[in-house]
Amino acid sequence: MTTPPRTEPLLAVNELSISYGAGIPLVQELNFTVRRGETVGLVGESGCGKSLTALAVMGLLPPNLKTAGGIDLGGSDITKLDARSLRKMRGSQMAMIFQEPLTALNPVMTIGSQVVEVLLAHNKITKAEAAKRTLELFELVRIPDAAARFNDYPHRLSGGMRQRVVIAIAIACNPSLLIADEPTTALDVTVQAQILRLLKRLQRDADLGLLLITHDLGVVRQVADRIVVMYAGCVVEEGPVDEVLDNPRHPYTAGLLAARPHGSRTAGAERLADIRGTVPAPHARPGGCLFEPRCPNAQADCRAVRPPLSPLSADRALRCYHPVGGAN
C-alpha cells in the first residue's frame, strides 16, 4: 500500500495552554501533531493534563477553563470556532472514545438509537437508512448478532460490548481524527487486547489519525507510532515509540519505564521501582524544570530556568538539561 504524503499534519496543537480561572495553569505550552494514519500515544500520570488536552481538542472543556494557543484540525482552529461550527465538526471530523464504557452510554436509550442519533445529526439520511448503517457499524466493530442487539439497553451488555458500541458511535460518521481516552483501562486484559486490535484495524482501514491517551506504556508500544510523554501539564519528551521506549532520554520517561512490572515470575522478591515524590499540584509547580524536585539528575541550572523542548533529531524532542545517557 502506498502511503500518501504526510507532510501536512491532520491535528496540530500549537502552544496550547489550559488554565483554571484567573491563572492556575493545568496544561502549558503543549505542542504535538497527529498525521493521517498515524497513532500518537499521549502518556503520563493521572492529573498531568492528558484528558484535558483531549477535551480541548474536542472543544468540550468546561467553561471555567480558559485556553490559549491553537488547535488546528484539518485547517480550522478549534479554539476560535463558534459553538455551531464546532458542533458540526464533533462526531463528523473528530470523535472521541471515553474511558468508562459502563457510563458512557445513555442508560435509557437503546444502543441502536444512540448510533442512529449521531448518523442523523451529520448526514441527510432517513431513519431506516441510519438503522441499516448502524447494523453495518455493529458488524464492523464485531458486535455478535447485531440485529438482535439493536434494541438492547446498555445495561444488558458487557463492558467490552459497550466499548464496541462507543467505538461504533465514534466512527459512525467517518471522522478523520479519533481520540481514545484510556479506552481499555476499565476492561479486563483479554477484552483490552481485542479492543486495541479493533481500534488498530479501524484506523488502518480508514486511514484515521488516532490520538491514544493512556498511562499504559505496554499499550503504547503495542499500538502507537509516536509517543508524547507529558509531565505536570508539559511535554517532556516525544519521538518514535521504539526509540523513546528503548532509549529514553528524559529522566521521567526512564523512571516510568523502570516503574513497570516486568513479566518474569522469578523476580517475585524484587520490589517495583518507583519515582520518588509526587506530581506537584497545578498551583504548586516549581519555577524551573517541573520534574526537578523528583529528578535523580537534577542540578542547579534545572532549578533556575525551565528547560525548553528542544529537538534531539528530526523526529525527537526533549525538555531536559541533563538527560539520561549524558548531554548531546
Next chain:
Amino acid sequence: MSTLDPVAGVTAQKRGRLTRFVTGPLPRYVLRRLSQAILVMLLVVIGSFILVKSAPGDLVDVIGGNSDMTAETMELLRQQYGLDQPSYIQLFHYMIKLATFDLGYSPLNAAPVLDVILGRLPVTAILVVVSVTISMSIGTVLGVISARNVGKPVDLGLSILMLMFYATPSFVIAIAFILFFSVFWNLLPIAGFATVGTRATGLMYAWDVAKHLVMPVGALCTFYIAIYGRIGRAAMLEVLKLDYVRTARAKGISERRVIYVHALRNAMLPLVTMAGLQVSSLVGGAVLIETIFGLPGMGRTAFDAVSERDANLLLGVLFISSLSVVVVNFIIDMIYMVLDPRVELA
C-alpha cells in the same frame, strides 16, 4: 425475512417499550401488587374506622342539637342507625357491606355515600389532573432553565421566585387571586365549578368549567411548581455531570437534544415520584382551596362529614381516597418502567 432488516429493527424498537407490559412477568406482578393493595385497604378501613369512632359525639348528637329531641327519641335514632351496638360489631357490619361496594348511607346528604362520592370525585379528579400536569410541566422547565444557567442571574432569579412560591400558603394566593381577578378586574368567576343554572353543553360547558378552575388550579400549583423546580434543578445538575451527557455532546448533536432527550429523561424519575406524592396529597387534601372556591370536591366533602359527624360519609371519602392513592402508586411504578429500562418488575 432477513435478520438484518433495519426497518423491522426500528419498528421493533418502538414496540419494545410497550411489549414489556404485555409479555413477561407482568400478570404475576399485577397479582402480587393487587394482594398487597387489598391488605393496605383493609388496614386503612380498620384504622380509619377506629379513629372515627373514637372521636366523641355521633350523628344523633348533631341532629339532636339542632332540634328539640328527647333522650328517648335520640336513643331510638341510635338504634335505627345501629349506633348503639359495640364498635367491633359496627366495624364487622361495615366491612361486610364494603365487600359489596356498599359504603352505607349518608344521613347528611340523604343519599347513599357512594352516590355522593361519585358525584364529587370528578371535580377532584379534574382539579388534581390539571394541577399535576401544569405544575409538573412548568416546574420541570424552570428547573431545567435553572440548571443550565447555574450560578447565573437567571438561576438566582428563579430561585427567589421558587422560594416565594414555596413559602406563600396556597390560601393566601387563592384570596389574592380572587381579589385581583374577580373583585378588581372582574375577569374570572369568583367560585363554584360551573355557572349556577347554566344550560351550556359540550364545548361551551367545558369553557365555563375551565374559567372556574383557573384560580383554584393556579393556587394549587404555585407550591408544587416550586417543589418540581427545585427537584428538577437538582436532578438535572446531577445528570449533566454524567459521562453519557459528555458522550452525547461529543456526537455533535444539538444542545437542545442533549438537554431534553439525553439528560431530562434521566432526571425525570424524582419528578415522577413527586407527582405521585402530589396526587396523593391533593385527592383528599385540597380542603382549603375547595372551600375557598366553593368546589364540591373530596376534601370539602370530608370536611363537611367531619363537622356534621357523618361517619359513613367520612369513612367513604377516606376509603375512596386511599384507593386512588393505591392506584396512582401502581401507575407511577409503571411509568418508572417506561422511563428507565433498568427498572424491572420485582
